[in-house]
Amino acid sequence: MKKLRIGMLGTGFMARTHSNAYRRVNNFFNLAYEPELTAVCARNPATLKAFADQWGYASTETDWRKLVERDDIDVIDICLPNNLHAPVACAAAAAGKMVFTEKPLARETGEATAMCEAVEKAGVANMVWYNYRRVPAVTLAKQLVDEGRLGRIFHYRANFLQDWTISPDCPQGGNGTWRLDVATAGSGVTGDLLAHCIDTAIWINGPITAVTAMTETFIKERKNLDTGTVEKVGIDDACAFLARFKNGSLAIFESTRYARGHKALYTFEINGENASIAWDLHDLHRLQYFDHDDNSLIRGWHNIHVTDGDQPYMDKWWVPGLQIGYEHSFVHQAADAFEALAKGENPTPSFRDALETTKVCDAVLKSAATGQWVNL
Ligand SMILES: NC(=O)c1ccc[n+]([C@@H]2O[C@H](COP(=O)([O-])OP(=O)(O)OC[C@H]3O[C@@H](n4cnc5c(N)ncnc54)[C@H](O)[C@@H]3O)[C@@H](O)[C@H]2O)c1
Secondary structure, rough: OOOOOOOOOOOOOHHHHHHHHHHHHHHHHOEEEEEEEEEEEEEOOOHHHHHHHHOOEEEOOOOOHOOOOOOOEEEEEEEOOOHHHHHHHHHHHHHHOOOEEEEOOOHHHHHHHHHHHHHHHHHOOEEEEHHHOOOHHHHHHHHHHHOOOOOOOOEEEEEEEEOOOOOOOOOEEEEHHHHOOOOOOOOOOOHHHHHHHHHHHHHHOEEEEEEEEEEEEEOOOEOOOOOOOEOOOOOOOOEEEEEEEEOOOEEEEEEEOOOOOOEEEEEEEEEEEOOOEEEEEHHHEEEEEOOOOOOOOOEEEEEEEOOOOOOOHHHOHHHHHOOOOOOHHHHHHHHHHHHHHOOOOOOOOOHHHHHHHHHHHHHHHHHHOOOOOEOO
């Protein structure tokens, strides 16, 4: 089996999900590649050492530039705040490394385009961790749409709702709250949460051609933990937008961090001429499916428990009826990436695929600022 030596950047939430995926993927999938946890990089030596010990990384670095230059690394995996995706990815590509990065690809289209050009010029494999594509029920939703079961699609509806920034005392900047600082994050819920909804939507329903949006920043000033001063808030706290798809369908998307009671409610529904599909992250192993061709006596919403060996990825896990969870989407993405590499293909979504989502995010923010429809 061929080793892929991983250089992990970050020791936070996503560094844990990816490390878990690398450790488990070969136990469940037969692959030509096996990841090796060669090095991990973050700035705080104490937490870095603890992370390396807990997950089994062989070595540590506190400067990302050193990690990127090391000869014993094949894949640079970026689990850092959004402002670091572009500089690290471009340096890693120039050093001839494969580059996997967390979403969003970058803070905005200019940075994202430079990243695409860097990996393409260097000819290195690249991938963005839009992991929801690899939740079996979501993969099944795409399969049903691709098979034409829904017929002509009329509507796409998606939400991503949270409630963790309602307090005016919640700071911006710093370790846990960099998402509220526009310089680091690029945008608020649009790049952080709607990026997931947009990626899934484009993957399942095709390109988005036009958007009209509204955003709001409910709390105008917050203390910045990096500077210690109270500063204007530059991110969008909430965003709602309408969209048109190339296939003629209409969409409505909403995201907020002010929906009291909701922690991470990602839902989508697709309505077609013959059938509809609905999915909910809080019940991620189920797909709701309505087929108008069903006999009218029993016609209704099917509540599909996606655990059967015929359903996406599930032959790799337990027996039918026993479900899997959130972390498995990352295991699946790692498995798919290594299978693609073994075939000499680039993993998906590539940087170029993910650039489309960044373009839609930018169009949404532009529309909200101008009050106009924006065409893509
Ligand atoms: N796919 C998903 O569902 C999902 C979920 C959460 C986050 N994300 C994305 O993952 C990325 C990381 O988010 P997170 O939640 O893991 O963040 P986090 O705050 O939990 O972790 C960030 C890590 O980066 C490290 N770091 C910051 N600056 C650094 C520097 N200059 N050099 C080295 N290390 C540095 C921090 O020490 C920390 O370990 C973001 O781009 C975010 O959008 C994706």
